[in-house]
Amino acid sequence: MPSAEPRPAATAATRPAPVTRARGRAPRLRGDRYDRSEVLTAALFVLPAVTVLGIFVLYPILSAARTSLTSWNGYSPTKEFVGLANYTALLHDPALWNSLGVTVLYAAGVSVLGVVSGLAVALLLDSPIRARGLYRGVYFLPAVTSSVAAAIVWRYLFDPAGWVNTALGSVGVDGPDWLGNRWLALTLLTGLTVWKNLGFNVVLYLTGLQALPTSVFEAAQLDGANLWQRIRRITVPLLRPITFFVVIQALITTFQAFDLVYVLTGGGPRGGTEVLGMFMYREAFRLGDFGYGTAIAFATLFLVLAVSLVQWRVSGSGRSSLR
Amino acid sequence: MNRRAATFGRHAVLLVGAVAVVVPFLWMFTTSLQTRAETYTSTSVLPTSWHWENYAHAWAAAPFGRYYLNSVVMALGIVAGHLVLDALAAYAFARLRFPLRDQLFVVLLAMLLVPTFVTVIPAYSLVAGFGWIDTYAGLIVPRLADVFGIILLRQYFAGIPQELDDAARIDGCSRAGTFFRIMVPLSMPAFATLAIFSFLFAWNDFLWPLLVTNSDEMRTVQIGLASFEGRYGTTWNYLMAGTVMATVPAIAVFMVFQRLLVRGIAMTGLKD
Structure with a gap:
């Protein structure tokens, strides 16, 4: 997102210099x-x-800032x-602290x-491996599946009477109550999310790997570096910008997570998977405390902004190291 | 020989991974074809019986036809909105000079970072105030434009040589004409990518349709499925038949447009 910034300048530079150029950047005469x-x-x-974004995104953000300073049940006029x-x-x-802890671990x-x-x-x-496109397609499948469908399937796979425990039972292992234990439930939620994002x-x-210069690898190979080295x-250092992007995406999706959690665990057991999005939903829409719910949403916003700011800074330097 | 072993190793690891990825899908499909008794005892992930009538039962147990219609109308509305509104705005940001352009763009970028649930509560009150609860307007209008699409198309437009615009302008084409006659025809791959992304987003969206629909009449497939799960949580075969029905359209779109989608991710991922 940040790299979109230098663009306007670049396009402006390639077109014929405007007349005002002679006077430098000073003139502010809009006309x-x-x-x-x-x-x-x-x-x-x-x-x-x-207009659409202003009414349904920007105005709600500003309005939410105000609502978070009020006590409001969602429908009363005052x-x-x-x-x-x-x-x-x-x-x-x-x-909150439970939710924050859960979200950070997640x-x-x-x-x-x-x-x-x-x-x-x-x-x-x-590598020019056979069935490459097929693999890529298969790994991508979870990413196009809806969160609801994915979470329903996982939930019943790991049900005490579900396939996983039935299969474990058939080899003599007594499967745990996956969604009844908070740590196992959080592990499952993490697994489900990773499974869903894998294709992306x-x-x-892959795009990053294809952009890497082959000459470096050939040189290293001549110098006797093995595959792992x-x-x-x-590879890993050169892919740092991509890794950064993947991490930021992961942070943003987890800090905004709702659907997967809502269907897989509903935030339970006993708050064990109550991520911030779920916490907000419970306070606002279940308990009817919209002021409090909005305050939770805003606190999350500050966290996301802080994380994004770090990305802005670091990805800028990460990208220049690629050149 | 060594090279062959390496390729074999690659395939072995990739296959194991692919199986792990696919098992939930297989299980979903297999379960959807079993009798209720089988669902609790079967350890196979491949179909053992073929009770296709489960689909008819699931289809009859909830108004899935209506859910489909609602999802399709909503998804098409949102895709059309994104294609038109996002493209127009993206062109202005990519090619036209106007006051506060860069500042406005930064505001849009900042919106991208705001968690949806910050805007959900006030947007919900707004839509409720308009009397749009349980209407297509409530499902579609608030999502007619999105920042992601504007950025995607702007990046694509910026990559089209400026000389083409200049030539069209010299030949007497207006700026709007340049957009419709030069940019739009050249940007079909980007439009296709955006359309697929928007369709998948709309088809799979959950929180907003959950809030603005109350009646079964207006539920989308995902909301219908979630409520179906509440009612039929113990009849796994019907539930999985419903899940398969909700998943198939998105997977079909993906299969058909796989190349474009993959390229689209690469495009946004690297340039963002």
Whole structure:
């Protein structure tokens, strides 16, 4: 997302220098910097999308900021202003700290396993191997499946009477109650998410691998580096920008997770998988405390923004190291 | 010889992984064809019996036809909206100079980072205020444009040589004309990619349709499936038949357009 920034400058530089160029960047005379018909066309083109996004995304963000400072049940016409009460209550709410802990563990698991599995499969596929397209298609299948369908299937696979425990039982192993134990449930949720994202990560890594210069690998091979050394010392460092992207995607999806959790565990057992999205949903839509729910959403927003800011900084330097 | 062993090893690992990925799908399909008694005892992931009538039962047990219709209408509406609104905006951001362009674009990028559930509560009150609960308008209008599509198309437009626009302009084409006659025909791959992404997003979307639909009449396939799960959670064969029915359209779209989709991810992944 950040790299989109330098673009306008680049396109501007390739077109004939505007007349105002002679006076440097100083002139602020709108009238002669912009072509009137061009601005009019642009306005007409941008207006529909900006209207929709303004009404249904931007306004709700601003409105949510206000709602988070009120006590509101979602339908009463009056919202009682309570200042920062929701936020202070939030800080003292053990459910928040539980939810935050669960989300961080979930995010860490999905990031690490996502990088390892995505990179491993991409490395295996990055050669003129037979049935390459077929493998890629199969690995991508979970990514196009809806969260609801995927979570339903996993939930019943791991049901106490489900296929996994029946299969374990047939070889004499007494399967655990997967979704009844908070750590196992969180592990399953992590596994489900990694399974679902695998295809995306593989495609990202494959694209990255194809862009790497082969000469480096040939040189390393001549110098006697074995396969593992080449992967560790050359491939992995050169793919850092992609890895970064995969990790950020993992963090954003886990911090925004809802559907998978809602269907797989409903946040249980006893809050064991209550990620921030689920916590917000319970407070706002189940318990009817919209002010508090919005405060949770906003607290999450700050976290996501902080993470994205880090990405902005680091991916900039990561990309330049690729050149 | 060594090379052959390596290739064999590759295939072995890839196959094991592929099986692990596919098992849930196989189990879903197998279970959907079993009798109820079998669902609790079977250890096979390959079909052992073929009770296709489960699909008829599932189809009859809930208004799946209606769910399908709602999902299709919603998905097509959203895809059309994205193709038109996103493309127009993307062209302006890629090619036209206007005041506050870059600032506006930064605001759009910032929106991308906002978790959906921040906007969900106020957007829900807004839509409820318009009287759009349980309507197609409520399902479609708030999602007619999206930031992701604008960025995707803008990146694609930016890669088309400026000389083409200049030539068209010199030949007397207006800026809007340049867009419709030069950019649009040249950007069909990007439009196809966006259409597929948008379709999959709409078909699989859950939270928003869950909130703005109350009646069974207006439920989409995913919401219908989730509520079906609540009612038929113990009859796994019917439940899985329903799950298969909800999954097949998305997988079909993926199969047909696989190449484009994969390229699209590469395009956004690397340039973002």
